[in-house]
Structure formats: C-alpha cells, structure tokens
Amino acid sequence: MKALTANRLLDGEVVFWQSGGWIERFADAQFFADDDAAGPEAVETAKGQPTVIVDPYLIDLVEAPGGWAPVSYRERIRALGPTNEPTHGKQAEGGAGIEALLAATGAARSTGRVDLIRRK
Amino acid sequence: MYRYDAIDRELVADRAAEFRGQVARRLVGELTEDQFKPLRLMNGLYLQLHAYMLRVAIPYGSLDSRQLRRLAHIARTWDQGYGHFTTRQNIQFNWIKLADTPDILDELARVDLHAIQTSGNCIRNVTADPYAGATAEEIDDPRVWSEVIRQWSTLHPEFSFLPRKFKFAVTASAKDRTAARVHDVGLVLRRARDGSLGFEVIVGGGQGRTPYVGPTIREHLPVDSLLSYLQAILRVYNRHGRRDNIYKARIKILVAALGKDEFARQVEEEWSKIEASQADLPDTELARIRAAFTPLDFQTLPARSATFEAARTASPALARFARNNVKPHKKAGYAIVEVSLKAPGATPGDASADQMDLLADLAERYSLDDVRVTHEQNLVLPHVKLDDLPTVHAALESAGLATPNINLISDIIACPGLDYCALANARAIPIAQAIARRFEDADRAELIGELKIKISGCINACGHHHVGNIGILGVDKKGEEFYQLSLGGSGQEDASLAQILGPGMSGDKVPDAIEALVGAYLAVRQGEERFLDTVRRLGMAPFKEAVYADAH
Amino acid sequence: MPTLIKLAEGRFSAAEDVFADVADEDVLPDGPVILSLTRFQADGDALVSAGRRVGVRIQADEAVEDLAYDLPQLAVVALVFPKYRDGRAYSSAALLRQRLGYAGEVRAVGDVLREQAGFMVRCGIDAFAPADGSTPEDWAAAAGRYRHVYQRAVDARPPAFEERG
Numbered sequence: 001m002k003a004l005t006a007n008r009l010l011d012g013e014v015v016f017w018q019s020g021g022w023i024e025r026f027a028d029a030q031f032f033a034d035d036d037a038a039g040p041e042a043v044e045t046a047k048g049q050p051t052v053i054v055d056p057y058l059i060d061l062v063e064a065p066g067g068w069a070p071v072s073y074r075e076r077i078r079a080l081g082p083t084n085e086p087t088h089g090k091q092a093e094g095g096a097g098i099e100a101l102l103a104a105t106g107a108a109r110s111t112g113r114v115d116l117i118r119r120k
Numbered sequence: 121m122y123r124y125d126a127i128d129r130e131l132v133a134d135r136a137a138e139f140r141g142q143v144a145r146r147l148v149g150e151l152t153e154d155q156f157k158p159l160r161l162m163n164g165l166y167l168q169l170h171a172y173m174l175r176v177a178i179p180y181g182s183l184d185s186r187q188l189r190r191l192a193h194i195a196r197t198w199d200q201g202y203g204h205f206t207t208r209q210n211i212q213f214n215w216i217k218l219a220d221t222p223d224i225l226d227e228l229a230r231v232d233l234h235a236i237q238t239s240g241n242c243i244r245n246v247t248a249d250p251y252a253g254a255t256a257e258e259i260d261d262p263r264v265w266s267e268v269i270r271q272w273s274t275l276h277p278e279f280s281f282l283p284r285k286f287k288f289a290v291t292a293s294a295k296d297r298t299a300a301r302v303h304d305v306g307l308v309l310r311r312a313r314d315g316s317l318g319f320e321v322i323v324g325g326g327q328g329r330t331p332y333v334g335p336t337i338r339e340h341l342p343v344d345s346l347l348s349y350l351q352a353i354l355r356v357y358n359r360h361g362r363r364d365n366i367y368k369a370r371i372k373i374l375v376a377a378l379g380k381d382e383f384a385r386q387v388e389e390e391w392s393k394i395e396a397s398q399a400d401l402p403d404t405e406l407a408r409i410r411a412a413f414t415p416l417d418f419q420t421l422p423a424r425s426a427t428f429e430a431a432r433t434a435s436p437a438l439a440r441f442a443r444n445n446v447k448p449h450k451k452a453g454y455a456i457v458e459v460s461l462k463a464p465g466a467t468p469g470d471a472s473a474d475q476m477d478l479l480a481d482l483a484e485r486y487s488l489d490d491v492r493v494t495h496e497q498n499l500v501l502p503h504v505k506l507d508d509l510p511t512v513h514a515a516l517e518s519a520g521l522a523t524p525n526i527n528l529i530s531d532i533i534a535c536p537g538l539d540y541c542a543l544a545n546a547r548a549i550p551i552a553q554a555i556a557r558r559f560e561d562a563d564r565a566e567l568i569g570e571l572k573i574k575i576s577g578c579i580n581a582c583g584h585h586h587v588g589n590i591g592i593l594g595v596d597k598k599g600e601e602f603y604q605l606s607l608g609g610s611g612q613e614d615a616s617l618a619q620i621l622g623p624g625m626s627g628d629k630v631p632d633a634i635e636a637l638v639g640a641y642l643a644v645r646q647g648e649e650r651f652l653d654t655v656r657r658l659g660m661a662p663f664k665e666a667v668y669a670d671a672h
Numbered sequence: 673m674p675t676l677i678k679l680a681e682g683r684f685s686a687a688e689d690v691f692a693d694v695a696d697e698d699v700l701p702d703g704p705v706i707l708s709l710t711r712f713q714a715d716g717d718a719l720v721s722a723g724r725r726v727g728v729r730i731q732a733d734e735a736v737e738d739l740a741y742d743l744p745q746l747a748v749v750a751l752v753f754p755k756y757r758d759g760r761a762y763s764s765a766a767l768l769r770q771r772l773g774y775a776g777e778v779r780a781v782g783d784v785l786r787e788q789a790g791f792m793v794r795c796g797i798d799a800f801a802p803a804d805g806s807t808p809e810d811w812a813a814a815a816g817r818y819r820h821v822y823q824r825a826v827d828a829r830p831p832a833f834e835e836r837g
Contacts (some may be wrong), residue, residue, distance in 0.1 A: 009147070011217035012171035051149045054167060070597060072540060078169050081541035084467050084549040088200055088215070089170055127820050127832045134818045142787065151787075155804075158757055159787060241757065271822040273834070277794035278766050278825065281759025358763050363732075393771060398824055405833040 001061040001069055003029045004042050006053035014078045017042050027078040027097025066100025122267050122412040124232040132229045136235055139163050140222035164235030165221055168542050172216040175238040180248035180266035181209030181493035185484035190231040192476035198224055202472045207584055209247045209493040210238055214540050241583025242280045243273035246288040249297050249452035250492040254502035257293035259311045261413045266290045274649050279354045283361035284369035299611035301325045304371045317343045324375030329580035331617045332372045335380035348399035352391035358608045418486050425506035443523040453506055460523040461497040464556035467549050468534045469497030473638050478519045486512050496533055529571040530556040533584055537547050537577025544577035546594025546601035551575055551630055556630040568638055571651045587611035591618040603630050608655040622668050633667045640666035677808050679798045684808035706750050720745045723767050730834055732760040736767050743774045753782035762795045769796035769826045788812035795825035
C-alpha cells in the first residue's frame with residue numbers, strides 16, 4: 001500500500017494527498033494499492049502544482065495494529081513530529097490517528113524491533 | 121564589536137528586499153523550485169522534514185544583548201519559542217514558514233542581523249575563537265580578520281556559485297577552539313621570527329564523506345595580503361573544483377587530487393598575477409575594522425576577588441561551576457564564563473526564548489554587552505567580573521543554564537539529525553540525551569575528565585563526529601537506526617580523525633558501549649591523561665575489547 | 673522576447689543578435705559568426721584575415737587564457753553557463769577583463785537568468801542572452817538592487833570602504 005506526500009510550499013508543512021487535494025493528517029490520507037496506476041498518476045498531477053507543494057513522492061505503508069502506517073521511521077517522523085519534543089509537530093494534536101501511528105509496530109525492513117518511535 | 125553604519129544597514133536591507141521579491145515570484149510560479157532553491161539557500165532557508173528551517177548568521181559567533189533579545193522575539197513570534205545554536209556559531213529556527221521569512225529578515229535587519237550565505241555553494245559564516253578579545257592566549261584578535269573576510273565574501277560576484285560550500289575559521293591562540301584544521305580554509309595567526317603578523321594558511325580540511333586534516337599550503341602569509349591570497353585560492357577552486365559529483369566537490373578533494381604542493385603552486389601562480397592594490401584592503405580600512413574591536417573599558421581590579429572566593433567556599437555548586445565552566449581572562453579580576461546548553465536530557469545546543477532573554481540581560485549587565493556562540497553548541501559570556509560570578513551563576517542556575525559540564529562527557533555535540541533534518545539517516549538527539557542522562561552524576565563526570573563526544577545523524581558530519589574523542593555516526597541499516605562508534609578524533613590544534621571502533625550497534629546499546637569505553641579508560645589511564653591521550657597511547661585494542669568482547 | 677540584452681553606459685537595452693552561433697559541424701554562414709574554441713583555433717585566423725567579424729564561445733571548462741593572443745581580433749566572447757549554478761564563467765569574465773584586458777563584448781549564454789544579473793555585471797559581462805524570457809527592464813531592476821557593495825570587482829563600483837572616504 002502507498003500514500004502520496006509532499007511539503008506545502010507556503011509553510012513547509014508535511015501534507016498528504018486526498019482525492020486531488022492536500023491534507024495534513026496521515027490518518028486522513030488516500031491510500032493506493034501498490035499496483036494501482038492512480039498512485040503514479042497522482043504524483044504526476046502533484047508535480048503540476050509547483051505553487052502549492054514541493055517534491056511530491058509516494059511512500060510505502062505497512063499494516064500495523066492501528067491501521068496502515070509508513071514503513072520507514074523517517075516517514076513516521078514526518079507524519080508525527082520530532083521524537084525529542086512531543087509537544088511539537090502533528091503529534092501534539094493527539095487523537096486516534098496519532099495514537100495509532102505512535103503505537104505502530106512492524107516495518108518491512110527491520111528485524112522485528114517494536115515501536116520505532118519511542119515517546120519521551 | 122563591529123557596529124553597523126548606514127552602509128552596512130542598507131546592504132542588509134537591500135538583501136531582505138531582494139529576497140522578498142524572489143519569494144513573491146516563487147509563490148506565483150514565476151520562479152521554479154529549481155531556480156528558487158539556491159536563492160533561498162543563499163538566504164539560509166532550508167526545507168526540512170517538518171517545516172522550513174532558517175539559519176541566521178552570527179558572524180564569528182558574536183552577539184550583543186539587543187540582537188539576542190531579537191532572536192528570542194523571533195523564536196516566540198514565528199517559531200515554537202526556541203532556537204538551536206550550531207557547530208558553525210550560527211542559530212537555527214526549525215519551524216519557519218516560507219511566507220513569513222521576508223518579515224523575519226526585515227526584523228533581523230533592524231538589529232543588524234541577517235541570513236546571508238548561511239547556506240548555498242558560496243562562502244559561509246566565517247568562524248573565530250569564541251574567546252577572542254578576552255583570552256590572554258591570542259596574539260591578535262581573530263575577529264578583525266573574520267570581519268574582513270565577512271565583508272569581502274558577502275555577495276562576492278565571482279564566488280557566489282562555487283562547486284560547493286566554503287567555510288573559513290580564524291584562530292589566534294595556541295589552543296584552537298575553532299576546528300581550523302578541518303575547514304576548507306583555516307587561518308592561524310602567528311608572529312614570524314621578525315615579529316611580523318601573518319597567517320598559517322591551511323587549505324583542504326573537512327569532514328563529511330571524506331574527512332581530511334588540511335595541509336598547510338603556506339606557513340606565513342603577511343596579514344596585509346590576506347584578501348589577494350584568498351582570491352587566488354577561491355579562483356583556483358572555482359575554476360578547477362569538481363562539479364560532476366556533489367560528494368567530490370569540496371576544495372579538500374581538489375587539494376588531495378593535486379597534492380598540496382601542486383595546489384599551493386597553482387595558488388601562488390594565480391596570486392602573483394593578482395593586482396594587490398586592487399584586491400587587498402587599504403590600511404585605513406583595516407584600521408577602521410580593527411578599531412571596532414579595540415579593548416573595552418575594563419576596570420582595574422585585583423586578581424583575587426574576596427566576594428567570589430567566599431561564595432565559592434560556601435557553595436559546592438559554584439565551586440564546581442568555576443572548576444569546569446570558568447576560564448582565565450586576560451584582565452585581572454575578570455573571567456570567561458561558558459554557558460552550557462547541554463543540561464542532561466535537554467536537546468544539545470537548544471535555548472528557549474526565555475533563556476535567551478535572560479542571557480541577554482546577563483550579557484548587558486555583567487559581560488560588557490557581549491555574548492558568544494562556540495562551535496560546540498554552547499554560549500560564552502566573555503567578560504564577567506569575578507565579583508559578579510556568584511550573581512551570574514545564581515541567575516544561570518535559575519534558568520537551567522548552569523550545568524557545570526563544559527568539555528566533560530555530557531557536553532555532547534549532536535546535530536539535529538532525523539528528528540528535523542531532511543538529509544539525515546538516523547536520529548542524533550535521543551542518543552545524546554541517553555548518554556548525558558547515563559553520565560549525569562557530576563562527580564563521575566569530573567572524575568572522567570575531558571571527553572568530547574560528537575554525534576552525527578548522517579555522513580555529512582554536521583555533528584563533527586570525525587573529530588570526536590568518541591565520534592558516533594548514525595546510519596540506516598536495512599531500515600533501522602544503527603550507530604557506528606569511532607575513537608581518537610580531535611578538532612583542536614592536535615587535530616586528528618577518529619578511527620572506526622567496530623561494527624555498528626542499535627541505539628539502545630550505545631550508552632552501554634560508552635560505559636564500557638569509559639571503564640576501559642579509567643582502568644588504564646596514567647596521571648592526568650585525557651581519554652584522547654589514552655586512546656592515542658594504547659590504540660584501539662583495549663577499547664574494542666571492552667565494547668565487543670561480549671559479542672562473541 | 674529579445675534575443676539579446678546589452679548593457680552600455682549603465683543602461684540595459686534590447687538588441688538584435690547579428691552573430692550566428694555556429695556549431696562545429698555546421699557549414700559556415702555569411703556574416704558575423706561565433707565559433708567554438710576548437711573551431712576558432714582551426715579556422716579563426718583565416719576568417720579574421722578575411723575581415724569577418726568573429727566571436728568565440730568558451731565552455732565552462734575551457735580556459736579563456738587560450739584566447740589571449742587573439743582577443744584584439746575578437747568582436748565577442750560568449751561565455752557558456754551550462755547551468756546557472758555553474759559559476760566558472762564568472763571567473764572567466766573577470767580574467768578576460770582584468771588580466772587579459774579584453775574590451776570587446778562579453779556575452780553570457782546558456783542557462784542565463786535575471787536573478788544573477790548583479791553578479792554578471794560586476795564580473796564585466798555586458799551582453800546577456802536570457803533563457804527565462806526576461807526583459808531589459810527586468811535586468812535593470814535585478815542589477816540595480818544593491819545600493820552598496822563590499823568588495824572591488826571588475827566593474828567600476830566603489831566598494832563600501834571607499835564610499836566612506
């Protein structure tokens with residue numbers, strides 16, 4: 001499964017594609033099946049929005065207990081915020097989506113480490 | 121301190137106006153991101169993981185209280201209420217919006233601050249000894265020359281699109297507090313045998329993917345010829361530095377490829393053709409800049425302060441602070457005070473807006489309105505009277521700024537790493553926090569003595585891990601954060617590159633590994649040996665054994 | 673969209689480019705031509721002797737010093753910016769003016785953008801073939817952004833310390 005992410009030009013905020021628009025919460029993002037052409041098509045559409053976002057790209061997701069989560073801890077940090085300051089970034093908002101991401105386990109390339117993001 | 125006049129101010133204001141126009145053109149699509157990116161980088165604006173990051177220049181690490189208060193104001197108004205002091209004596213704000221940046225630059229310009237050339241393939245902030253003007257060690261004030269180079273390099277038309285970034289460091293003391301030997305150009309002020317002032321010119325030092333301790337390409341350059349000589353160096357680099365591969369584009373690669381003698385020959389040949397009268401500064405201008413740094417109004421005081429001695433005897437905390445954070449000043453009755461931004465558990469190098477305001481007040485009241493940033497992510501109050509030390513210490517303590525750990529094991533350099541930086545492979549801050557907490561005990565830290573741990577979250581080495589007594593490099597190993605330890609590095613006058621200790625380990629094992637290294641050191645150290653000295657004396661074997669023996 | 677912008681006596685204006693930019697494999701047209709350094713080194717003498725107006729195109733990795741003896745005969749030296757971020761042409765321009773004493777037209781070609789106008793002018797470039805559709809007014813605005821400069825360069829602008837007197 002994949003999602004499409006970018007940074008918003010105006011303020012650098014991490015955003016995710018949802019049906020032709022950009023939203024801030026990973027939990028609200030549109031997911032694409034790995035072989036769905038809609039994913040790459042969305043990337044092309046996104047590249048045509050240089051005054052809205054910068055550098056759009058697809059990210060891989062993994063199925064975690066709370067739902068889909070980004071495979072890589074880099075993308076989890078982008079979706080949550082810095083691990084040294086839990087009151088900064090999207091994680092400060094709290095809620096079910098954030099909790100699910102924070103508790104997400106499993107990553108396709110790791111050797112079974114539990115949560116990659118450890119809250120302070 | 122160099123005080124801006126109308127001309128300096130107009131230049132910064134024009135730069136801010138130029139960037140405002142460029143941002144406007146970017147937002148409506150008249151500039152593509154590819155065209156805009158170097159322009160915003162040359163104004164210190166990065167696009168990082170969570171937001172834009174603005175790197176504000178602090179020329180040679182020098183600020184007054186008015187400027188520090190304005191940085192606090194910017195942190196509150198446009199950021200999350202804090203800033204991060206860097207390994208190049210600058211400050212970074214992590215949560216900036218592109219749309220706000222023109223206003224922020226205008227705000228900075230009002231106190232003679234800017235973000236000019238703090239990124240991009242151009243000449244960056246020229247660093248200097250943070251003790252300049254305060255230490256008895258220096259043979260001349262390095263800030264004079266840093267300011268000379270700063271002006272010369274600002275918007276230099278020939279050298280604004282170099283193959284890669286270009287970093288200068290200037291030092292004038294036997295003890296090097298600038299890491300001059302791992303800079304693109306390190307300038308060490310020396311007196312020749314005839315007493316004349318000159319620079320030892322070191323070119324091609326650097327860290328990153330291919331670290332080098334820079335060779336000396338000229339033992340003595342008369343100070344009056346500085347700019348013409350630098351022009352020769354930069355022109356040779358601009359013309360012949362590699363542009364095909366960003367990992368091979370620094371001047372260190374060119375110097376290594378040509379060899380130091382051939383590189384020096386090319387520089388000298390170019391230099392011989394440069395018209396010195398056009399390139400070098402007239403004496404009047406040198407004198408004007410030097411006058412900005414003439415000694416301040418120090419009082420005549422006795423070397424010994426009864427107030428301080430009594431307070432030190434009565435307060436073990438003040439005594440410990442004095443032992444570790446207070447350094448000798450050239451004037452009797454004064455001291456240099458290092459302010460640690462490494463409270464165990466805190467993010468190294470970070471200061472809150474409130475802390476910045478407090479430091480501004482202390483600088484204004486007790487340090488002749490002068491505060492410095494070190495390349496080890498700490499701050500300095502350079503001119504504090506011994507009589508005032510108890511008051512200053514108490515104020516620092518109230519703000520969490522009195523950690524007595526300068527140069528000790530918990531005084532760790534760490535880059536922002538994967539928590540903030542788009543270039544990173546691994547996090548650095550949590551590793552620093554874990555180590556600092558493990559060695560939080562102040563008695564133990566003092567027992568261990570000088571031990572410089574430096575942590576980078578990727579090969580770009582912004583945490584200076586190549587010159588750590590213990591260097592730690594975070595890497596991505598199959599999607600997990602792994603950490604490679606190395607030993608024996610130094611960024612000081614005895615510069616050396618750290619050697620890899622052994623295979624990388626996961627983050628949770630790092631504090632134990634440090635524990636093992638410390639244990640091995642304490643078991644064999646001789647006399648006053650620092651950790652670095654023991655590593656140099658014994659080599660890696662006993663340390664490798666200590667860390668990896670259990671892995672069999 | 674002008675093909676060329678020229679700077680003369682402090683003023684930017686649109687100009688027709690009378691020079692044909694000739695690739696190495698092309699047949700030589702009549703009229704003024706700009707040749708690569710290689711082709712000039714082969715055919716240049718003959719053309720100049722025949723009274724043709726000739727210019728030379730210098731790539732970013734070519735040395736302007738190779739033209740030292742021929743400069744008096746050259747109407748134009750075109751410095752190529754393969755990418756605007758490639759700053760080698762700035763050094764080439766400075767050397768042409770300051771070291772080799774070239775007084776003809778120094779033209780910036782390739783990935784030439786108005787945002788770099790100020791640097792180009794200060795290095796002695798006086799003609800520009802913009803790649804971004806910019807106008808002489810755009811170039812005047814960009815080149816005129818700074819009331820002061822800190823350092824001496826090829827242009828005659830006094831550095832700040834001279835302004836202070």
